[in-house]
Amino acid sequence: MFALRHFDSSASSLHPRWGNGSAGMVEAMVTDMEHQQQENVTALQNQTSGAMIVVLPMSLGIISNTVALFILVNAYSLQRRHSKATFLLFATSLVITDFFGHVIPGALVLRLYLSGGASPEDSSDSMCQFLGGSMVFFGLCPLFMGCAMAAERCLGVTKPLLHSSLVTKTRTKVCLSIIWLAALSVALLPCFQLGSYTYQEPKTWCFINVLNDTMEVDVAFVVLFSGLGLTSLAVALVCNTISGLTLVLARIRRQPGSHHSARSHDIEMVVQLVGITVTSCICWSPLLLAS
Numbered sequence: 001m002f003a004l005r006h007f008d009s010s011a012s013s014l015h016p017r018w019g020n021g022s023a024g025m026v027e028a029m030v031t032d033m034e035h036q037q038q039e040n041v042t043a044l045q046n047q048t049s050g051a052m053i054v055v056l057p058m059s060l061g062i063i064s065n066t067v068a069l070f071i072l073v074n075a076y077s078l079q080r081r082h083s084k085a086t087f088l089l090f091a092t093s094l095v096i097t098d099f100f101g102h103v104i105p106g107a108l109v110l111r112l113y114l115s116g117g118a119s120p121e122d123s124s125d126s127m128c129q130f131l132g133g134s135m136v137f138f139g140l141c142p143l144f145m146g147c148a149m150a151a152e153r154c155l156g157v158t159k160p161l162l163h164s165s166l167v168t169k170t171r172t173k174v175c176l177s178i179i180w181l182a183a184l185s186v187a188l189l190p191c192f193q194l195g196s197y198t199y200q201e202p203k204t205w206c207f208i209n210v211l212n213d214t215m216e217v218d219v220a221f222v223v224l225f226s227g228l229g230l231t232s233l234a235v236a237l238v239c240n241t242i243s244g245l246t247l248v249l250a251r252i253r254r255q256p257g258s259h260h261s262a263r264s265h266d267i268e269m270v271v272q273l274v275g276i277t278v279t280s281c282i283c284w285s286p287l288l289l290a291s
Helices: 002-014 020-078 082-114 126-158 160-166 169-187 216-253 261-290
Strands: 197-200 205-208
Touching (some): 082 126, 082 205, 126 160, 126 169, 126 205, 126 216, 169 216, 216 261
Antiparallel strands (some): 197 205
16 A cells, blocks of 8 residues: 555656646637637638629629620721711720729739738838829829710710711821820829829738828929819810700601601710719719719
């Protein structure tokens, strides 16, 4: 029995004896590890949700613009009517521009999301300059094109003879080139120290600097951007209103039994323009007014 007692006392001395301090340290280490794992899971969830927010609109924009482009190209190749062909040339250019407006900025924003965003000390770099310029360029181009399309249709509805003599495919292509060049000139103004682009919260996209360390040139730049966008929307609304009223009055005055296929084409194009203008107002008015 003495031997058994001696063995028990020796065995008990081999077990580690944890004090209160050691147990507290182990518990704190386990808590820290659980907290760190929870933070990692939360960060991964936020990163995934942020990437989905970028991917979904970009994918929808790419798919819808691709479908619209195929439809417009087929319609343009089959169209023989002068005014309709001009309108389709404008519409095709608008769809192509909007397509790249989804692809280029969307890809850059997605890259920033996946990399966790820019570092807090970074206010602007080459990627930010390119992304901000892309946002301005692809923001102004659809507004300018919508304005030009509305003015072209207004002239075609109210003054068809003048429209047929003034509006040609060559002049339409020149007008589109001027629109792209004008939007590009505005987007490149920060390269000449006339305004600046900076990272916007949560450091995953870039736009005109309107919040931090704003200078007079930044204010002038944002006023120019907002003024051009709002003016384009206003002109498009006025032209579409005039075109719509003219078509309504022509339909009221039309003699019973008469056929006006040209008017039906005009109505179709004006309805499409109204849809484009309303979409532009919904998408861009909050940003233009906030700027």
